[in-house]
Amino acid sequence: MEASVDVAVVGGGIVGLGIAWEAVRRGHSVTLIDPAPATGATRAAAGMIAPASELHYREEHLLELTMDSARRYPEFITSLAWTGIDPGYRNTGTLVLAVDGADRQALADLRTVQSAHGLDVEQISVREARRSEPMIGPAATGAFRAGEDHQLDPRKLAASLHSAVLARGTILAATASALERNGDRVIGVKLHDGGTVAARHTIVANGLAASELTHLPVQLPMRPVYGDILRLRVPTSLQPLLTHTVRGLVRGHAVYLVPRADGTVVLGATIREDGSNAVSAGGVYQLLRDAQQLVPAVAELELEEILCRARPGTPDNAPLLGGVPGVDGLLIATGFFRHGVLLTPAAAALCVDLLKGKPVPPGIERYRPDRFGKGQQ
Known part of the structure; x- marks a missing residue:
């Protein structure tokens, strides 16, 4: 059994790294679990912070969230300046x-x-x-x-986030296999090698692999x-x-x-x-x-x-973001499709707000992770 932490983040793509850093800088002890951080979709991402030109038909509901996240980026980048890794943020339109x-x-x-x-x-x-x-x-x-469109280099941003989380938290090179549950509460993560990470809060942010976790209380039908x-x-x-x-x-x-x-x-x-x-x-x-x-x-x-x-x-091309009604200690942050880099600061802030007990902001309910049905009870 690994030492207990405040927050276990499953997944080390740009979203998982962003959430882990946000939790660390707000005073939480954090363990991020990923066998190879930032080598999946993050490595291929172009890094356009472009809520205007990324707007798609029938996805207008995402605009408020993407605009909010774009506005958060300057401060988010500034919080990482001490790592010495320049993420290449450019306000060029x-x-x-x-x-x-x-x-x-x-x-x-x-x-x-x-x-x-x-x-x-x-x-x-x-x-x-x-x-x-x-x-x-x-x-x-x-x-x-x-x-209003900006850009950055996701590989450099991921390297900066990785350095920051490693300096002030823990990054565990392992693969999560299941959620550890005690009734209606998630109490940590089970690893493929048989170990576990005990945590007060668990955040599932490992992209497509999220749906492969066992003991999930919701269906995560990603493609x-x-x-x-x-x-x-x-x-x-x-x-x-x-x-x-x-x-x-x-x-x-x-x-x-x-x-x-x-x-x-x-x-x-x-x-x-x-x-x-x-x-x-x-x-x-x-x-x-x-x-x-x-x-x-x-x-x-x-x-x-x-x-x-x-x-x-996801089936509706919208993220799976937030808590699961009736289940304590669990947040989901996955299914970001084209918008993983763009939405990282907003997703990170929302997840840490929620684990601190703040109410769900207006408009976020439409991204409830349980909207496609329940999973394993």
Whole structure:
């Protein structure tokens, strides 16, 4: 039996690390359990803090939460400054481009929704877009600017969080297999090697693997949504290739390019649910093809890395976030799909507020983890 702690966090992706750090800095003893932190979806994430350009049809209910989380990011980043690891937070906005008439109309329709919610998204001329980003190619025929969007490097943020949690808490390189329960109270976590971690509060934040835990009191019906993502290095002669994040619709296909301060560009991302975690040749071709339509110089970059990772999606594409009615000592924070990085500060603050006994904020009830049914009682 491991020593008892205030909080056991199952899962060391960006959300789990964020929750663990928030709990540590608010005075709790914490053990984070993960055999290989930040190697799953976090490693592939592009790091766009983009509540405006990430707004999707029929997901408008997420906007209040994503906006709240984006506002929390500056202070969240500042709290980690002592680690000495710069997460690359940049307030540069997003340029959104269209190639053909259908793309322009789709973006115009989206802008109508964005404007109705008070988001800072404006239509600009392609000429103005090229003044900001001279590398934009001649195929672009429409442009929008999302001024509230920011970005960071999730790998560096994860490294900073890992360093912070390790310095002031415990990170256990192990795999959780089950919740330890005493009636209607969760009292810790059982590990695959037979050990246990006793805790006053247990927070399940291990993405797709959350549904594999036994003794869960709720159903967590998640599905893997795979995505191919590329990292390209910009030759010195072309630096800086871009200063803004550039997103676009290219004949109906979405693509984005996120520039990094280290001279690389993140290019992504496909969305497929074919059950394969292997890199898709067709997906890589599509990304390179469409990115070159927006920024032709992409053809001159060095291909440095190709990854495929699975994002944890739920049946309604909304997170599973909060406590479970009738069960003490347990919080769930998983199923974040595309928004894991974006929602990390808000999810972390909410979880620590709840374990301190604060009431559920308005609007969060719709993300109740038990909305798909009960699990093992």
